Each structure stands twice: as C-alpha cells, then as structure tokens.
Amino acid sequence: MCLAVPMKVTSIQGDRARASLGDVEREIGIAMLPDVQVGDYVIVHAGFAIQHLDEQEALETLALFRGMAEVDDQDGRPS
Amino acid sequence: MRFLDEFRAPDAAQGMIERIHRLAARCGDVTFMEVCGTHTMSVYRHGIRRLLPPNVRMLSGPGCPVCVTPNTFLDRAVALARLRHFIVATFGDMMRVPGSSSSLREEKAWGCDVRVVYSTLEALAIARENPTRQVVFLGVGFETTAPTIGAAILEARATHVRNFSVLSAAKLIPPAMAALVAHPALRIHGFLCPGHVSVVMGTEPYEFLARDHGVPCVVAGFEALDILQGIVMLLQQVVERRAEVEIAYRRVVSPRGNPAARRILGDVFEASDSTWRGLGVLPRSGLCIKPELRDHDAGRFEVDVEPTREQAGCDCGDVLRGIKTPFDCKLFGKVCTPDDPVGACMVSSEGTCAAAWRYGRDLE
Amino acid sequence: MGGTLNRRAPAILLDHGSGGRASRRLVEETILPHLRNTLLDRLDDAAVLSLDAARLAFTTDSYVVDPIFFPGGDIGMLAVHGTINDLAMSGARPVALSAGFILEEGLPLADLDRIVASMARAAANAGVPIVTGDTKVVARGAADKIFINTAGIGLVPPGVDISGHHGRPGDAVILSGPIAEHGVAILSKRAGLSFASSCKSDTAPLAALVADMLDACPAIHSLRDPTRGGLAATLNELASQSRVRIEIDEAVIPISDAAASACEMLGIDPLHLANEGVLVALVPCEHAAGVVNAMHANPLGRHARVIGKVLDGDPLVVMRTMVGGKRIVALPSGQPLPRIC
Numbered sequence: 001m002c003l004a005v006p007m008k009v010t011s012i013q014g015d016r017a018r019a020s021l022g023d024v025e026r027e028i029g030i031a032m033l034p035d036v037q038v039g040d041y042v043i044v045h046a047g048f049a050i051q052h053l054d055e056q057e058a059l060e061t062l063a064l065f066r067g068m069a070e071v072d073d074q075d076g077r078p079s
Numbered sequence: 080m081r082f083l084d085e086f087r088a089p090d091a092a093q094g095m096i097e098r099i100h101r102l103a104a105r106c107g108d109v110t111f112m113e114v115c116g117t118h119t120m121s122v123y124r125h126g127i128r129r130l131l132p133p134n135v136r137m138l139s140g141p142g143c144p145v146c147v148t149p150n151t152f153l154d155r156a157v158a159l160a161r162l163r164h165f166i167v168a169t170f171g172d173m174m175r176v177p178g179s180s181s182s183l184r185e186e187k188a189w190g191c192d193v194r195v196v197y198s199t200l201e202a203l204a205i206a207r208e209n210p211t212r213q214v215v216f217l218g219v220g221f222e223t224t225a226p227t228i229g230a231a232i233l234e235a236r237a238t239h240v241r242n243f244s245v246l247s248a249a250k251l252i253p254p255a256m257a258a259l260v261a262h263p264a265l266r267i268h269g270f271l272c273p274g275h276v277s278v279v280m281g282t283e284p285y286e287f288l289a290r291d292h293g294v295p296c297v298v299a300g301f302e303a304l305d306i307l308q309g310i311v312m313l314l315q316q317v318v319e320r321r322a323e324v325e326i327a328y329r330r331v332v333s334p335r336g337n338p339a340a341r342r343i344l345g346d347v348f349e350a351s352d353s354t355w356r357g358l359g360v361l362p363r364s365g366l367c368i369k370p371e372l373r374d375h376d377a378g379r380f381e382v383d384v385e386p387t388r389e390q391a392g393c394d395c396g397d398v399l400r401g402i403k404t405p406f407d408c409k410l411f412g413k414v415c416t417p418d419d420p421v422g423a424c425m426v427s428s429e430g431t432c433a434a435a436w437r438y439g440r441d442l443e
Numbered sequence: 444m445g446g447t448l449n450r451r452a453p454a455i456l457l458d459h460g461s462g463g464r465a466s467r468r469l470v471e472e473t474i475l476p477h478l479r480n481t482l483l484d485r486l487d488d489a490a491v492l493s494l495d496a497a498r499l500a501f502t503t504d505s506y507v508v509d510p511i512f513f514p515g516g517d518i519g520m521l522a523v524h525g526t527i528n529d530l531a532m533s534g535a536r537p538v539a540l541s542a543g544f545i546l547e548e549g550l551p552l553a554d555l556d557r558i559v560a561s562m563a564r565a566a567a568n569a570g571v572p573i574v575t576g577d578t579k580v581v582a583r584g585a586a587d588k589i590f591i592n593t594a595g596i597g598l599v600p601p602g603v604d605i606s607g608h609h610g611r612p613g614d615a616v617i618l619s620g621p622i623a624e625h626g627v628a629i630l631s632k633r634a635g636l637s638f639a640s641s642c643k644s645d646t647a648p649l650a651a652l653v654a655d656m657l658d659a660c661p662a663i664h665s666l667r668d669p670t671r672g673g674l675a676a677t678l679n680e681l682a683s684q685s686r687v688r689i690e691i692d693e694a695v696i697p698i699s700d701a702a703a704s705a706c707e708m709l710g711i712d713p714l715h716l717a718n719e720g721v722l723v724a725l726v727p728c729e730h731a732a733g734v735v736n737a738m739h740a741n742p743l744g745r746h747a748r749v750i751g752k753v754l755d756g757d758p759l760v761v762m763r764t765m766v767g768g769k770r771i772v773a774l775p776s777g778q779p780l781p782r783i784c
Contacts, residue, residue: 002117002223002275002301003710003783006082015234021708023701026638029200031230032279032340041082043278043331044708046170046220046783047198048227050340051278051331058082058330065091065304083707089694092766116784126768144784171780184777188456197709197781224783303766417776418464437773 004045006053009038019044082330086302087125095307096130102314103132110136110266111313112401114256115273116143116430117301123434125303135310138401139431141255142273144219144248145172146399146423146430147355150387152219152248153178158382159215159246160191166209168202169217171195175426179388182426199231199245206235206243215377218247223275225249225366226340229347232368232375244377247368250353252276253284254364260292264402269295269313271306274328279344281336282324289322300328347372356423357396395422398431405435412436458777460507462672462717465777486684487606488529488667491599498601500535502526503594511558511588514628515643518591519558521719523565523573524648525670526593531650532666532722534605534657535597540566542576543592548583558589569648571595602661609664610685614753615731617724619652619738620645620746622674623702626716626779631705638708641701647720652743659737660730668722672775675714675760677723679774682758685725689760691751691772709781714772716779725753 007019007028017030019042029048030036042049103109113119119139122128128137141147157178160167167183174184174195187193192212196202199216206214218228228245235243252273259265272285277298285296295316299309308327316323326332344366353365368376393415394408405411410421417436420426425433458465475484482490489502506522523540530537542562546555566573573593627642649668656663665685669677674696682689698713706713720743726734731749738744760772 002115002221002273004223004275004301005704005708022704023641023699024638024704024708025640026708027200029198029227029230031233031343032226032337034339043275045223045275046227047200048230050223050226050275051337053082054330061308061330062085062091065086065088065095065308087765089766096767123770124764125766126762126764126770127766128768130766130768170783172782172784174780175777184456184458185454188454195780197783220784303764307766417773418468437771 002045004043004050006041007044009036009040009042009049012036012038017049019049083302086300086304088304091304092307095304095311098311099135099307099314100132102311102318103135105318106134106314108134108136109268109314109317110138111269111271111310112138112140112259112267113271114140114142114252115276116146117275118271118273118299118306119143119431119434121301121303121306123437125306127303127306131310135314138267139398140259140401141355141358141399142221142252143424143430144221144224144250145176146395147250147357148176148219148248148423149354149356150179151354151384152246153182154384154387155382156183156217156246157181157186158384159377159380160186160193162382164212166192166194166205166212166214167217168194168196168205168214170219173217173219175420176423177420177426179385199227203231203235203240203243206240210242213242213244216243216245218245218249220249221252221273221276222279222344225348226279226343229343232347232372233343235375236372241374244375245368246377247348247366249348249366250355251350251364251366254361255355255358256285256288258358258361259400260288260294262400265400267294267401268317269297271309271313272296272298272324274298274300274305274332277328277332277336279337279340282326282332282334285324289324293322295322296324298324298326298328298332300331357399390421393422395424398424405432408432456777460671461775461778462670462676463775463777466672467774485606485608488532489535489597491533491535498599500530500533500597500599501594502529503592504529505590505592507587507590508629509587510632511554513632513644515625516646517558517561518589519562520565521644521646522591522593523562523569523571524646524719526595527569527571527648527650528668528722530595530597531653532605532668533597533599534603534653534663534666535599536654537569537571537595537597537650539572539574539596541594542573544576544578545586545590546578546580547586547588548580550588555589565648569650600657603657605663605666607665607667607681607684610681610687610725610753611664611727612687612753612755613728614664614725615728615749616678616689616691616751616753617726617731617735617738617747618674618696618750619649619722619744620720621697621699621702622669622718622721623698623706623713623716625719626673627702627705629717630709638705640705642699642705645718645720647743649720649722649743652722652738652741655737655741655744656724656734659733660726662730663724663726663734665725666722669718671717673713673715673717674723675712675772675775678760678772681723681725682760685753686758688754688756688758689751690754690763691760692763693765695748695750697746697748710783711779711781715775728752
C-alpha cells in the first residue's frame with residue numbers, strides 16, 4: 001500500500017521541491033517534511049516526501065546484509 | 080548511491096537465504112503475515128516465496144487499500160463520475176476495480192471524465208485548470224497516503240480552490256491487525272509490519288501485538304534484501320522465544336514516526352467506524368474528513384447510488400484474513416481472472432490474487 | 444451522461460488496444476471468427492504470400508499515439524519504422540510502403556507538414572519508398588489530431604522461414620537492446636504524470652539489423668519486435684504460438700537507469716512497456732553466439748545479448764529474478780497504469 005522511492009532533493013520552492021531518482025526528475029510536495037533541505041535524500045510516495053532517508057543507516061544496513069553472506073556461527077549470527 | 084539496486088544484491092541475498100534456512104531448522108512450522116500489499120507485490124516480484132524453507136509460510140494480509148474498500152465506495156465514485164460537470168481523479172490502482180455493476184475504466188469508456196493521477200497534487204492542479212467543474216479525488220489509502228490527501232485538502236482551502244473535494248475511504252492499519260489477531264482461526268507467528276505506514280506512525284501502534292498477544296513484529300522495507308532481513312529477524316525472535324517490535328527498515332523508520340505528517344492527519348481527519356471488505360465494520364478504523372472542512376468533502380454530494388451487490392462465491396474476505404490462499408478460492412483462475420475480476424483482490428495491482436496470478440500461478 | 448444505472452452493452456475499452464490479454468481476446472473472440480483463413484490465423488507480424496517464385500510479405504499497422512510529438516520522434520516516424528519492422532520480423536527485405544492519413548479538422552498544417560517531412564526522412568534513411576497513400580479529413584472530435592495507417596510489402600529471401608510458430612526447445616532467446624525507452628518517453632509526456640526524463644523513444648528501422656542476423660544464420664526461427672504490451676506480451680505470444688516454455692534471466696535484461704528509475708517511481712513493470720527499436724529472436728542455440736556477434740557490429744544491436752532459452756513444456760514465460768527466485772511473466776492485462784499502493 002505504500003509504493004515509495006528514494007529521491008534526492010535538487011531545489012525547493014515554497015511547499016514544493018524538485019527531486020530526482022537517477023535521471024528522472026519531478027516536482028514533489030514537502031508538506032510532510034517542512035525541514036527538508038536541498039541535497040537531502042527523501043522517500044517519495046504519491047508525489048510527496050514522507051521522510052528523510054538516513055544515509056548512515058542505509059550504509060550500516062548494507063554492511064549488515066553483506067555480513068550475513070559470510071560464514072557464521074551456529075546461532076545464525078555473524079561471527 | 081541509488082538506495083535501490085544495492086538492496087537487491089544477489090550475493091547478499093544468497094547469504095540471507097542460507098541464514099533463513101538455518102534458523103528455520105530450529106523451529107517448527109511458522110506462518111508470518113506480510114500485512115502490506117506492497118510487501119506482497121515485492122515478495123512475488125522477486126520470487127522470494129520459492130526461496131524460503133518449506134516450514135516458513137508467508138500469508139498476505141489486508142494491507143491493500145483497494146482490496147478492502149467495499150463496493151459501496153466504488154458505486155458512489157461511479158455515480159459521481161456520471162454527473163456531467165464532475166471530474167473524478169484517482170490513483171491508477173482504482174481504475175479496474177469492479178463495483179456492483181461497473182468500474183471507473185468502463186465509465187471512462189462511456190464518456191465520463193475519469194483521470195488517473197500519480198499524486199493528489201495533480202488532482203488539485205486539474206481543479207485549478209477546470210474552475211467550472213467539480214473535481215473529486217478518490218481518497219483511498221492507509222496512513223502513508225492519508226497525509227498526502229490531507230495536505231491537498233489543506234492547500235485547497237488555503238488557496239481557495241473551492242471545486243476540489245475528496246471522497247474519503249482512507250483506513251488505519253492497526254485496527255485491522257487487532258481484528259486479525261483476535262480471530263480464533265488465525266495462527267500467526269509473526270508480522271512483517273508495513274514499512275511506510277510506520278514511517279508516519281512510528282512503532283508504538285504495534286506494541287500491543289507483542290506485549291498483549293506475544294506476536295513478534297518486524298518493521299521491514301520493500302526491497303528484496305529488506306524483506307529477507309525482516310524474515311531473518313522474525314525467525315530470530317521465534318527461535319529465541321522473544322516477542323518484540325523491532326525495526327529492520329532503519330534508514331527511514333524511527334520509533335517516533337513523522338510528527339508533521341500526523342499533524343496533517345489530525346488537522347484534516349477524524350477516526351470513524353469503517354467497513355472493510357472481508358473484515359466487516361471495524362471501530363475507529365477509517366478516516367473521515369472533519370466537519371469544518373466539509374467544503375472539501377465529496378461525501379456531501381447528494382447522488383443516486385445503486386444498491387450494493389457483492390459477488391456471490393467471492394472469497395476475498397477469507398483471503399484478506401489470511402484464512403484462505405487464492406488457490407483455495409473456487410473462483411480463482413476459472414471465473415475470476417485479471418481479465419474478468421470478481422473481487423478486488425484480483426483486480427488491484429497488488430491484490431493477493433492478482434499477484435498470485437501474475438507471479439505465482441503455475442509455480443505453486 | 445447520467446441516466447441508466449444498468450450495465451450497458453459490452454463496448455471497446457482502452458485496454459483492448461494495449462497489446463495485452465484484452466487485445467488478444469478482442470482479436471480471438473470478435474475479429475478472427477469472421478475472417479479466418481490459414482494466413483491470418485497465424486497472427487504473425489506480416490503475412491507471407493507465395494506468388495510464382497517469390498515470397499511476398501504483406502503487413503499493415505495503424506498509429507494513434509498521443510502525444511504526436513514526443514522525445515525522440517513523432518507519429519510519422521513511428522508509422523514508417525513500425526511497418527518496416529513488421530516486414531523485417533518475417534525476414535523480408537522491405538520494398539515499399541503506403542500511407543493513409545485520417546486528419547482531424549483543426550489540426551495545424553504546420554504539424555502535418557512536420558510529420559510528413561519526418562516520414563519522408565525516415566523512409567529515405569531506411570531506403571523504403573512510400574509509393575501510394577490516401578488522406579481523409581473528419582470533423583473536430585471525430586479523431587484525435589492525426590491517425591496514420593501504413594501498409595508495407597517486402598520480399599522474403601529463399602531459405603528464410605521465420606514465424607512465431609517456429610520456436611523450438613533449445614533455442615536461445617536474444618534481445619537486441621535496452622527495453623522500455625519508448626514507453627517511458629511517452630509516459631513522461633502524459634498529462635497527470637509529469638516527470639522529466641532523459642528517455643527518448645528508440646524508434647528505428649530494424650530491417651538492416653535483421654539482414655545482418657540472417658547473414659550469420661539464415662535458419663533463425665522467430666523474430667518479433669516488442670511494441671505495445673512490451674517484452675512480456677511478445678514472449679508470451681511466442682511461447683503460445685510455438686507451444687514452448689521460455690525462461691529468461693532478469694539480471695541480464697538491458698535497461699537504462701533512466702527507464703528503470705521511471706518504472707520504479709510509477710510502479711510499472713518495464714517488461715510491460717512498449718519498445719520501437721528493439722527485437723527478440725529465437726535462434727538455434729548453436730548459432731546464438733554468431734548472431735549476437737553480427738548484431739554487435741550494427742549500431743542498433745550493440746547491446747544485444749542472450750537473455751534466456753526456450754524449453755520443452757506448456758506455454759509459459761518464467762523469469763529468474765535478481766535474487767535468485769523465480770516468477771511468472773504474465774501477459775499484461777491492459778494498459779500499464781501507475782500505482783501508488
């Protein structure tokens with residue numbers, strides 16, 4: 001029920017902003033994220049930014065995933 | 080970084096699948112419910128079901144707003160579309176959903192002005208461009224979408240766009256989860272909680288499931304690796320005999336959610352009893368527009384709506400409760416197909432039955 | 444509008460024109476029953492007729508795209524390339540085209556001029572003349588700006604026998620280039636979905652590419668260009684006509700970042716979107732490498748690759764997903780619609 005994609009905010013005009021996902025750019029509403037800044041990564045659902053995307057958490061999550069690809073102990077946790 | 084492809088890396092997926100198999104070997108049969116329809120779509124899109132061990136079953140829950148919207152709403156939307164000076168704007172998901180006797184795509188074929196939009200802001204723009212006509216936006220969705228609907232209503236009021244209104248069918252997810260957990264036939268060992276609903280609402284709404292019902296909950300994202308991680312964490316809770324609400328989707332979900340979004344909800348909507356296809360009337364589970372915003376509430380329009388007819392033999396209700404799979408329904412694949420859908424579960428792009436038809440039909 | 448609340452008589456819906464299941468049903472249930480004959484029933488892109496010693500390919504197609512001018516092309520260019528391609532998909536060397544115009548009253552002459560000039564350029568570049576045509580005008584509202592029908596004839600060289608029915612277990616499935624470019628270019632201009640994208644239509648004549656492929660392997664079994672309905676529709680048609688199972692690998696299907704991003708945003712499956720400069724070939728596996736090499740030497744085939752294989756089994760298209768799972772690629776039901784849920 002919540003299709004959303006990560007986009008990067010490229011400019012802000014009042015309660016609208018322009019954001020891009022790779023090469024695709026569109027206008028989005030930012031009423032749900034009043035403190036958004038140019039350069040922020042946000043999650044966009046139905047044309048609105050609904051939350052910031054925390055880059056640090058994203059990197060840690062990816063590291064966690066990669067860690068799971070390694071041999072680990074009996075309990076299924078990374079060694 | 081695109082934050083998309085990285086979360087589909089095949090080698091990481093392989094490692095996680097192996098971990099799932101190791102954890103699953105340490106518990107009996109488990110059934111996890113993915114509440115959110117977008118999770119259902121993603122599970123099918125990536126073919127995840129076939130990668131899971133045989134004792135781990137994924138059940139699709141009622142988190143498909145189009146599926147749980149009853150015929151009465153569609154019938155009212157059709158009736159409004161048939162009025163000459165009305166324009167009905169809707170998310171694409173609603174176009175093929177059958178009402179009692181028609182659908183929006185058929186009404187469009189017959190000349191009604193029905194327009195697909197990707198965002199409520201586009202519907203607002205249509206209203207600005209057509210000042211002599213009434214634009215009704217079909218407000219279907221859960222807590223993720225409801226603030227976008229609310230924001231459009233607030234902007235319409237602030238900028239005096241009087242010809243913009245919303246027919247609200249927005250619903251709240253936690254009451255549905257409570258109804259599921261209360262059902263005696265249901266045996267759920269864990270919930271994969273909706274990632275983007277949680278972005279708005281935080282994790283507090285799920286606490287009662289872990290605390291009072293002992294059901295593990297993990298808030299997961301939507302990429303393949305996110306879903307696999309969610310399943311790993313649910314299995315870990317099961318194996319360790321824990322029942323907590325954990326966040327896997329940490330790059331966007333925090334326990335407190337998005338207060339600005341909730342403020343919009345509070346300004347525009349109030350909770351009301353709401354009818355869910357398959358679950359009946361759930362108290363305080365729907366969002367209706369507050370009286371002070373009546374000018375933007377399309378519910379105020381008096382229009383002749385045909386008497387509601389629900390389809391006989393349709394098992395959407397049981398499919399939504401997770402009691403039946405699409406393959407258990409006698410109509411699935413025979414009478415009910417995406418070309419000729421009987422119930423909304425087949426017609427909605429993320430309905431459980433549509434997903435099973437498109438992605439899982441012959442592989443089950 | 445308004446009035447009766449009863450179900451009206453069945454009528455044509457937009458989904459019937461989208462190349463998916465609804466389109467197939469329309470042809471099979473409403474059109475074919477009246478017109479059956481052995482050539483038509485094959486439902487290949489072109490009919491191949493034997494006349495004395497020659498084999499003549501004959502095809503027709505109508506173009507109703509909106510907008511009529513889009514990134515990378517226009518309706519006229521599409522009309523020329525599309526019919527050339529239908530001939531090429533039978534292995535034919537295109538010989539000549541016709542062009543019929545249905546013009547809506549009020550269409551600016553400058554637009555018509557631009558479109559016809561574009562057709563002339565496309566035809567000249569492809570070396571296929573437009574030798575006959577027709578023009579009709581209808582009242583404002585009775586057509587949408589301009590509709591174009593092009594028909595084409597071509598000659599099929601001896602020894603070439605290409606049809607959607609000829610796929611065989613063991614064949615390699617070859618794709619000539621990145622998918623979804625045209626579909627995304629059109630979507631980006633559709634009202635209500637405004638987004639800026641670098642995607643341009645990939646409309647192009649494929650006859651020369653096909654000729655190169657046939658040089659490398661005259662025994663190609665099937666060729667088809669995945670236009671409306673996308674790769675999903677085309678592979679399902681081939682599987683169904685040849686009565687085989689087709690398996691493809693998601694990880695190797697070429698798609699540009701721009702097209703992939705747009706599809707992610709709108710929740711549309713890129714396999715459902717139209718392509719106008721891409722083809723799919725079913726080639727005996729021992730010749731697959733040779734055909735792909737020949738394609739790489741042609742600008743329209745530089746991203747060509749094997750994306751899957753044909754297997755014995757009931758007609759079905761299955762895709763191995765990026766994370767190693769498997770899912771069915773079904774015939775799309777109707778028009779691709781953006782979703783938010």
